[in-house]
Amino acid sequence: MPIAITRKVSPALAHCELTHLARTPIDVELAAAQHEEYERTLARLGCWVVSLPAEADLPDSVFIEDTAVVVEEVAVITRPGARSRRPETAPVAAVLAKYRPVVSIEAPGTLDGGDVLRLGRRVLVGLSERSNREGIDQLSRLLSHHGYKVEAVPLGGCLHLKSAATQVTPDTVLVNPAWVDPATFSGFTRIDVYAGEPYAANALMVGDRVVYPDAFPHTAARLDRAAVPIVAVDVSELAKAEGAVTCCSLILTG
Numbered sequence: 001m002p003i004a005i006t007r008k009v010s011p012a013l014a015h016c017e018l019t020h021l022a023r024t025p026i027d028v029e030l031a032a033a034q035h036e037e038y039e040r041t042l043a044r045l046g047c048w049v050v051s052l053p054a055e056a057d058l059p060d061s062v063f064i065e066d067t068a069v070v071v072e073e074v075a076v077i078t079r080p081g082a083r084s085r086r087p088e089t090a091p092v093a094a095v096l097a098k099y100r101p102v103v104s105i106e107a108p109g110t111l112d113g114g115d116v117l118r119l120g121r122r123v124l125v126g127l128s129e130r131s132n133r134e135g136i137d138q139l140s141r142l143l144s145h146h147g148y149k150v151e152a153v154p155l156g157g158c159l160h161l162k163s164a165a166t167q168v169t170p171d172t173v174l175v176n177p178a179w180v181d182p183a184t185f186s187g188f189t190r191i192d193v194y195a196g197e198p199y200a201a202n203a204l205m206v207g208d209r210v211v212y213p214d215a216f217p218h219t220a221a222r223l224d225r226a227a228v229p230i231v232a233v234d235v236s237e238l239a240k241a242e243g244a245v246t247c248c249s250l251i252l253t254g
């Protein structure tokens with residue numbers, strides 16, 4: 001059974017980091033309700049959900065994906081690029097230690113888990129405002145022991161690599177080609193987001209299903225036509241905090 005580690009919405013969510021979005025009012029109660037439904041969705045898809053308590057002083061802590069990169073063999077605790085987010089990692093490391101050997105990215109490296117897209121033994125990492133060369137080099141050293149090949153991927157216009165591309169079937173990626181070079185995904189079938197839905201490339205594959213925001217109907221129609229099985233969720237309030245469906249969990253498999 002996959003394990004999904006999540007963390008409840010912080011009451012301070014409205015004070016989150018924002019890089020590419022303007023600040024708009026966030027209904028934190030609604031965000032928490034949407035997040036609970038997201039957790040229930042993961043449970044319905046067969047995950048054992050380990051839900052960590054909210055962190056009152058860490059606005060972005062619901063976006064737990066950024067704190068670690070977990071593969072079958074090891075958990076790499078990140079050093080988030082945003083200074084305000086660095087205290088998020090310690091409680092996650094303590095939980096992950098129950099499931100995996102734990103290693104860490106060290107200063108001056110920075111790495112956000114949202115920049116890390118694993119495609120089999122290939123691990124693509126966005127060279128972003130959050131993840132630097134040193135962080136990517138450290139990840140490469142830590143994962144190469146286990147047979148993974150880490151590749152840095154230039155990005156533009158978005159926060160994380162997984163804002164621009166995610167995997168939706170074993171051989172298909174969903175891509176916003178305006179933000180990442182689609183040639184990166186040669187060998188994969190590519191579905192491009194509808195141009196009017198630039199934030200639509202973030203999907204969360206859980207087994208053979210894909211958790212997907214209900215905010216992108218045109219791109220969802222493309223996924224339907226490609227027979228990608230979507231489970232829709234409403235994450236509108238989390239999206240205002242520059243979060244999406246992959247950010248809200250760490251999925252442990254194997």
Ligand code: GLY
Pocket residue numbers: 016017018019060063082159241242243
């Ligand atoms: N608000 C999500 C982030 O900037 O990390």
